[in-house]
Amino acid sequence: MSSLKYIDELAKNREISAYKLEKILADDECNEYLFALANATRKQYAKSEVHLKALIEISNICQKECFYCGLRKPNKELKRYKMSAYEIIGYAKQAASSGYKTIVLQSGESQAFSDELMCEILREIKNTGMQITLSLGEKSYKQYLMYKDAGADRYLLRIETTNKALYKKFHPNMSLKNRIKCLVNLKNLGYETGSGLLIGLPGYTYKIMAKDLLFLKKYDFDMVGIGPFIPSKNTPLSNEKVANIKLVLKANAITRLMLVDINIPATTALESIDRQNGRKMALLSGANVIMPSITSGKYHELYSLYPGKFRLDMSVENTYKNFNDMLFDIGEKVSLSNGNSLRYNERMGL
Template identity: 35%
Template sequence: MERKEIVALLRDEQNQQALFDRADTVRREECGDTAQLRGVVHFSNYCCREDLYCGLLKSNTKTKRFRMSEDQIVETALGIAESGLRTVVLQSGEDYHYTRESLCSIIRRILEQADVAITLSLGERPLEDMRAFREAGASRYLMKHETMNPKLYSVMRPGLRLKDRLETIRALRELGYQVGVGNIVGLPGQTIEDLAMDIEFFEEFQPDMINIGPFIPHADTPLRDNPAGDPELMLRVFALARIVTRNTHLAAANTVATLLPEDGQYRAFVQGGANVVMPNCNPFRKSKADKIEYEFQITTQKRYVTIDEARNVLRRAGRTLADGKGDSLKMQGGSFD
């Protein structure tokens, strides 16, 4: 698509149902009526970055920080496998407390005991770290680019450059990872043209997975007084991402459920062409109070979807749980059988 066409579709509120219908058709043709559940182990909320939109930013002194031990991470991952999910996502803030050696050990221990795929979402690490993680058995890496506007990127992520992020994303592909990217819809200062550049990037890069989420203002960040992202615009971004990437795995982030608690992820599936949900699987589940406390430790004002809730989303959307580990359809030549 040309940028002017993308911009026009992003702005067209009156005829968005036609866009949604097209995205759903592409999803059905390219990905089938199955969907992926990927269990997330969020093992640390420490972070060395100062991302203005993120409640984990280093200067936030109100967040109760935690780190899981190596044994806790492995045990949680094995619990995910026992529940029937075939992908484990190891996710944290950008936390260098975990060394290359410790993370490689965690990856190996999980794979020795469970037949799963491991996705990493750890932020930017040295190239040698990411090579070692790949050699240890991790096969996927999720690194959202956040926005393709370089000025906005540097404002939102002080001291960092979009150019460096994109170089890292491309290096991940060269290392043999299935690579996930993604953007935030509704960042303060973001324009429709910025979102069109995100769609162009999706079309050019053809990632193995995309994770799209709305901006959600966090009470303990500098952006606390800004409005949340527009849910309808977000869904149009979903739909266009599906159309231009065809068979890329498209995830409805937990922030989608935060923005639209009743039906956000359902709408991302039936209107936006999504086919992946990543439920939170951390072990702090002894009581409702424990769950609330754990979620507060990660970030306030964010809803974390459980495995049962994710299964309900699939049922409501008329999808069945896919067999296998959910590898990239692009690497499989487009077959979803």
């Protein structure tokens, strides 16, 4: 039976059962209809504008052992690095002068940067007038508060999956309960809070995926990043299969229909799988954010979450221009706003 009626129900009510979500996920005959509806919804709320946010990968040092990630602590083949405050602030200033409205600081989960140093970096970047997104992993409530007071505006902490068995299997010595606690703390502190999923892990089913998507709806996030599993060398999952890109696009589209006014990045991993069309397909199925890496080659190659990570070998300014031109070609334009999601602005009365 066609799942078109379930898609229409979701688009109308913004609510749906796990059972019906499973049917949509399993039915590839409805894909184009689902993508078109999500794209129309994005345009209704985002007005054919896409946020460009400059990503700086500040360190690949990580204390976690996640089975799927090339940065995992047991990977002894990886040369580790930590940028200096001078380098990070320099990249941020280049981004600001090139037209970016948001800087994203991403790293492995560690204490490579002291809280005092991180706060100094945040205060300096804030002086450029840009919004700051952090993706530094699990921290304490006190640390999140310090970063917020120093100028951080947003925080991205992907849940990856809410299935207890899979989470425990692929995240040794980590706690799903604590991950959720961190997300709740971030929301309570007034961050524009983002989470997300990793689609296609071994053992991942439509049933698990449906529940994961409903988790995103339940917690009413402002940002959602959904990426494909890509096997990385020197990890326990190095011989597994790459995720189905269509399933990632379906997750993007369903998320857009459930949470119509949030920000959804077209993740770099999609373009790593499909160099020609990955990001474009994501934008045409509900995404409205692009986060190009502006990290220089010597560091970018070492930030190896997965193999073949897409990067443009260009200056910060030309990277911005490249994506501006790409968006123009598909009838979109770069947003000149500060990059907040409409949902966050409404909730905060901005």
